[in-house]
Amino acid sequence: MLEFAEVQAAARRIAGHAHRTPILTSQTLNERLGCEVFLKAENFQRMGAFKFRGGYNAIAALSPEVRARGVVAFSSGNHAQAVALAARLHGIAATIVMPNDAPVLKIDATRGYGASVVLFDRYTEDRVAIGTRIASEKGATLIPPFDYLPVMAGQGTCGLEIAEELPNLDALIVCTGGGGFLSGCTVAMKALQPNVKCYGAEPQAGNDVQQSLEKGEIVSIAVPKTICDGQQTQAVGVHPFAVIRSQVAGVLTASDAAVLDAMRFAFERMKIVLEPSGACALAALTVNREAFVGKRVAVTLSGGNIDLARFVALTQHTSQH
Amino acid sequence: MLEFAEVQAAARRIAGHAHRTPILTSQTLNERLGCEVFLKAENFQRMGAFKFRGGYNAIAALSPEVRARGVVAFSSGNHAQAVALAARLHGIAATIVMPNDAPVLKIDATRGYGASVVLFDRYTEDRVAIGTRIASEKGATLIPPFDYLPVMAGQGTCGLEIAEELPNLDALIVCTGGGGFLSGCTVAMKALQPNVKCYGAEPQAGNDVQQSLEKGEIVSIAVPKTICDGQQTQAVGVHPFAVIRSQVAGVLTASDAAVLDAMRFAFERMKIVLEPSGACALAALTVNREAFVGKRVAVTLSGGNIDLARFVALTQHTSQH
Numbered sequence: 293m294l295e296f297a298e299v300q301a302a303a304r305r306i307a308g309h310a311h312r313t314p315i316l317t318s319q320t321l322n323e324r325l326g327c328e329v330f331l332k333a334e335n336f337q338r339m340g341a342f343k344f345r346g347g348y349n350a351i352a353a354l355s356p357e358v359r360a361r362g363v364v365a366f367s368s369g370n371h372a373q374a375v376a377l378a379a380r381l382h383g384i385a386a387t388i389v390m391p392n393d394a395p396v397l398k399i400d401a402t403r404g405y406g407a408s409v410v411l412f413d414r415y416t417e418d419r420v421a422i423g424t425r426i427a428s429e430k431g432a433t434l435i436p437p438f439d440y441l442p443v444m445a446g447q448g449t450c451g452l453e454i455a456e457e458l459p460n461l462d463a464l465i466v467c468t469g470g471g472g473f474l475s476g477c478t479v480a481m482k483a484l485q486p487n488v489k490c491y492g493a494e495p496q497a498g499n500d501v502q503q504s505l506e507k508g509e510i511v512s513i514a515v516p517k518t519i520c521d522g523q524q525t526q527a528v529g530v531h532p533f534a535v536i537r538s539q540v541a542g543v544l545t546a547s548d549a550a551v552l553d554a555m556r557f558a559f560e561r562m563k564i565v566l567e568p569s570g571a572c573a574l575a576a577l578t579v580n581r582e583a584f585v586g587k588r589v590a591v592t593l594s595g596g597n598i599d600l601a602r603f604v605a606l607t608q609h610t611s612q613h
Numbered sequence: 614m615l616e617f618a619e620v621q622a623a624a625r626r627i628a629g630h631a632h633r634t635p636i637l638t639s640q641t642l643n644e645r646l647g648c649e650v651f652l653k654a655e656n657f658q659r660m661g662a663f664k665f666r667g668g669y670n671a672i673a674a675l676s677p678e679v680r681a682r683g684v685v686a687f688s689s690g691n692h693a694q695a696v697a698l699a700a701r702l703h704g705i706a707a708t709i710v711m712p713n714d715a716p717v718l719k720i721d722a723t724r725g726y727g728a729s730v731v732l733f734d735r736y737t738e739d740r741v742a743i744g745t746r747i748a749s750e751k752g753a754t755l756i757p758p759f760d761y762l763p764v765m766a767g768q769g770t771c772g773l774e775i776a777e778e779l780p781n782l783d784a785l786i787v788c789t790g791g792g793g794f795l796s797g798c799t800v801a802m803k804a805l806q807p808n809v810k811c812y813g814a815e816p817q818a819g820n821d822v823q824q825s826l827e828k829g830e831i832v833s834i835a836v837p838k839t840i841c842d843g844q845q846t847q848a849v850g851v852h853p854f855a856v857i858r859s860q861v862a863g864v865l866t867a868s869d870a871a872v873l874d875a876m877r878f879a880f881e882r883m884k885i886v887l888e889p890s891g892a893c894a895l896a897a898l899t900v901n902r903e904a905f906v907g908k909r910v911a912v913t914l915s916g917g918n919i920d921l922a923r924f925v926a927l928t929q930h931t932s933q934h
Contacts, residue, residue: 314635316657335884336637556921563656563886563917596884600877604925 293534294441294475296483299448302349306449309352309381310345313337313450315457315590320561325577327584330461331562332454335570335596339373339405341522342450342473342594343437347374349446350435351382359384362432366423368394369522370595371437376407387432389423397599438470439529448476454590455484462587465544467572467594468492468501469523471532477592478539492536492543493576495520495551495569501528502543505536519548519606522569522595546575552607554578558593567598568606614855615762615796617804620769623670627770630673630702631666634658634771636778636911641882646899647906651782652883653775656891656917660694660726662843663771663794663915664758668695670767671756672703680705683753687740689715690843691916692758697728708753710744718920759791760850769797775911776805783908786865788893788915789813789822790844792853798913799860813857813864814897816841816872816890822849823864826857840869840927843890843916867896873928875899879914888919889927 316331334342351363362385365375372388379386388402392411402409412422427434436443450473454464464481468474471492478490492501498516504527512527528536546554554571558564566574573591577584637652655663672684683706686696693709700707709723713732723730733743748755757764771794775785785802789795792813799811813822819837825848833848849857867875875892879885887895894912898905 340884559886559921559924563661565880565884565886600880600928603880604929607921608925 294444294448294479294531296479298441298445299452299476299480302345302442302445303449303452305352306345306348306446309348310449311337312453315454316562316564318562321557325581325584327581327586328588329577330454330458330588330590331574332450332590332592333564334450334592334594335564335566337595339370339377340595340597341370341374341570342447342592343370343374344377345449346443346446346472346476347371347435348378348381349449350440350442351375351378351384353442354433358433362386362430363435364389364423364427364430364432365435365437366390366419367437368398370597372398372402372407373405373597375435376402376405380406385432387426387430389419389426391419395599438472438525439531440472441531444472444476444532446476447473448480450592451477451480452484455481458588458590460588461485461488461590463489463491463584463589465491465493465573465577465589465591467523467569467592468494468528468543469525469569471501471528471536473592473594474501474540475532475535478535482539489541490539491541493573494543494545495523495572496545496547498523499543499545500526501536502545504528504533505540505543508537519568520551520572522567523572544576544580546572546579550575550579555603556607564593565596565598565603566593567595570595615765615769615800615852617800619762619766620773620797620801623666623763623766624770624773626673627666627669627767630669631770632658633774636775637883637885639883642878646902648902649909650898651775651779651909651911652895653771653911653913654885655771655913655915656885656887658916660691660698661916661918662691662695662891663768663913664691664695665698666770667764667767667793667797668692668756669699669702670770671761671763672696672699672705674763675754679754683707683751684756685710685744685748685751685753686756686758687711687744688758689719691918693719693723693728694726694918696756697723697726701727706753708747708751710740710747712740716920759793760852761793762852765793765797765853767797768794769801771913772798772801773805776802779909779911781909782806782809782911784810784812784905784910786812786814786894786898786910786912788844788890788913789815789849789864790846790890792822792849792857794913794915795822795861796853796856799856803860810862811860812862814894815864815866816844816893817866817868819844820864820866821847822857823866825849825854826861826864829858840889841872841893843888844893865897865901867893867900871896871900876924877928885914886917886919886924887914888916891916
């Protein structure tokens with residue numbers, strides 16, 4: 293089980309390397325939702341998402357000899373860029389295994405951080421096997437995206453900052469895919485403010501964590517169809533679930549339409565850019581606002597990595613409905 | 614001539630009412646431009662632009678008896694909303710004179726702040742005459758958008774915050790339309806850091822301040838064709854020009870295409886939303902970067918009030934070229 297001391301150690305490791313992101317508020321939002329909302333803007337984190345915290349901590353926690361042999365990750369998303377950038381900052385090599393149909397911009401960004409990118413065909417090849425083989429050939433360390441205590445501890449530093457800066461919260465809502473972010477933030481929040489209710493937020497079409505929490509065991513689902521590409525995981529991780537099952541109050545969901553509304557609100561009223569998964573927790577609060585009337589609620593805005601063309605395509609698409 | 618003491622007094626008046634906006638940095642931007650850039654994010658100011666500072670200060674500076682009779686402004690843009698919101702916060706009435714072809718969103722936003730909106734036909738009617746008549750009928754005070762010392766002093770508090778937080782600057786670049794923002798910020802900067810070179814930034818198509826500075830007298834131009842709708846003024850104000858002529862080092866310009874590039878960079882790399890005029894100073898620095906290599910440069914991001922549909926239309930339009 294992830295311990296709070298590991299989150300505290302992660303906070304010391306990332307200090308001066310990760311940004312301490314701002315907490316934003318909006319009078320308009322408070323009036324609309326009937327509660328006091330605090331938005332933790334991880335879209336302003338380095339490389340544009342909270343994932344940098346976990347990637348950096350995982351690499352920093354390695355012994356110098358192990359670290360020197362480099363790291364490997366498989367990811368088509370923010371974890372890839374997080375590991376790539378964290379490796380560069382440590383002066384070590386990173387190999388990222390990405391599907392050959394990943395957006396060119398993401399492949400380029402990962403290469404831009406100095407990583408070697410190995411492409412694979414996701415219909416015929418197994419990325420885990422490829423990543424494991426590369427790691428064993430190079431003696432490099434595989435950094436999993438969520439089911440790994442150092443990554444969970446790193447993500448938890450976001451919850452630690454929230455808990456330190458905002459006294460007397462009633463609730464915390466954290467978007468969840470594999471559960472690393474939700475479990476890490478929950479451990480930190482419960483350590484400092486034990487009475488705060490911690491909730492996950494998932495896309496409605498991919499509510500496996502909600503199902504798992506209700507059933508009391510990990511439920512696997514087919515790859516969900518949702519615009520929230522950071523949350524298309526099929527099952528929560530074992531280590532995250534140990535925390536979630538024992539300390540998380542519930543999982544809220546939001547439709548893709550609600551996520552788009554939250555992205556538009558963030559754009560027009562708050563002047564910030566959120567990727568779909570980055571708006572999921574805000575959307576989930578909006579949809580479930582009756583449960584939070586009069587409360588002090590912290591919400592994670594987990595990332596802002598979306599190129600303008602996709603942002604336009606998504607928001608234009610729905611406005612035709 | 615605007616005195617620094619007036620900017621200091623404005624800072625005391627707006628404290629706790631206006632946001633002290635963050636100063637953002639980007640490693641990517643610094644690498645691209647070859648200088649150290651500090652971006653003052655006034656898009657996060659209340660109502661989405663620096664104009665709130667001037668509007669609030671102008672109303673706060675009135676005597677209680679005068680203030681109680683309300684205020685009037687004519688503006689189709691951010692000044693209207695600034696005066697409307699500042700009036701509401703003071704519990705007084707505001708009448709805003711707006712063209713009847715102004716974007717519905719802006720009219721609605723102004724009404725949303727509790728102001729009475731009086732529409733006029735800008736091809737057949739004179740907004741100054743209408744505003745003056747309403748002010749005299751109601752005994753209300755007209756709050757001009759830039760050629761007015763209390764507004765200039767309020768806008769100058771942005772420069773004061775920059776000068777206080779960033780020691781040893783080499784340059785400050787402030788977008789300019791009527792000159793209130795540029796002159797206010799320049800007075801504050803020169804008072805605290807006399808060696809900093811202060812520059813204005815204008816759209817290339819509407820460079821009347823540049824022409825005025827070069828000629829040593831105010832030059833009037835036709836309404837410029839530019840996407841920078843906050844800078845379509847035809848002539849700089851008399852009071853701002855007194856400061857600009859004596860203390861501003863030069864005026865830089867940027868094409869609309871360069872402004873759109875800056876908006877895209879802000880969106881994709883910094884995860885923030887800028888309206889065209891809000892990106893003008895960053896665009897002007899980018900275009901003129903050779904002059905700033907190795908320097909520490911502060912740049913104002915003056916506002917973020919652009920609806921998603923217009924943002925999409927602007928950015929899509931150019932990507933077809």
